Amino acid sequence: MSVLAATCQGRVALGAWPRGHDRKRRLPQRSCVRWFCVVGAQFTQGSAVAGKGFISRDITFENTAGAAKHQAVAFRSHSDLSVYYRCSFRGYQDTLYAHSLRQFYRECRISGTVDYLFGTAAAVFQNCQFLSRLPLPDQKNTITAQGRTYSDQNTGFVLQFCNITADTDLAASAGGTAVQTYLGRPWKEYSKTIILQSYIGSLIPPEGWLPWNGDFALSTLYYAEYMNFGPGSGLGGRVNWTGYHVITSSAQAAGFTVSQFLDGNLWLPSTGVKYTAGLTA
DSSP states (O other), X not given: OEEEEEEETTEEEEEEEOTTOOGGGSSOTTEEEEEOOOOSSSOEEOEEEEEEOOEEESOEEEOOSOGGGOBEESEEEEEETEEEESOEEEOSBTOEEEOSSEEEEESOEEEESEEEEXXXXXXXXXXXXXXXOOOOTTOOEEEEEEOOOSTTOOOEEEEESOEEEEOHXXXXXXXXXXXXXXXXXXXXXXXXXXXXXXXXOTTSOTTOOOOSXXXXXXXXXXXXXXXXXXXXXXXXXXXXXXXXXXXXXXXXXXXXXXXXXXXXXXXXXXXXXXXXXXSOO
8 A cells, every 4th residue: 555645844734545546647737736834823724635537535634733732724725626535534623624625535534623625615514424533622613614605606505415423532521512513604794615415413402503793794694404314413492593494395405416507427437436316325
């Protein structure tokens, strides 16, 4: 097995390709991956990819700055038509920055604490694990912080067939319920996140979602749930914001599937990565 490692001021990103993989051909044309670190007022970053058609398989991206360093991105993507298959993204706050354009994640593991999936991309996460970790004592966990900035912007995060649970450190803390963990909060005014057909563990409280600051974006965001299950999936105690929706129509839910939300049938087959086009696995 070949290992890719990049170290930046003590923070490491590690990756591995399957044996026999041709590393010289791992990046499609017009794509590039950079391993770098920026230390400043906003965040510490480990790695980033730009270009069109980037495909990542069986790679772990990790920022080891730790919870005490607050914002510390493990991976940032602004690659259109990009695919991440069986990858792992590990960090604490701001782990995965799905920056922009169309992105597809399949069978990935994403772990962190505060806003550990954030950005403005149109991204679908299918059959992925979201593992909330133990945060700092004064923090609440938020899984998503999507950043759509105007109402007709065709971006958002969709979690389908996913598993939302506590990572081992959080699970060891009173079964994961000692820390408040939420499905998301609105980073920008038109934040958009939809959770479909996913398992939601007991770490998620009845209200489900968290405000960003007061009533900011609560009437302009779009948050929705459809046919989820598990102890944290109950809808009776969910927030009553204008922008929160319970989807009851399969036709409406289909609008957030790979085939419709990402036009996935037009470009995913050529990647060789399996996917579910609609609501039926």
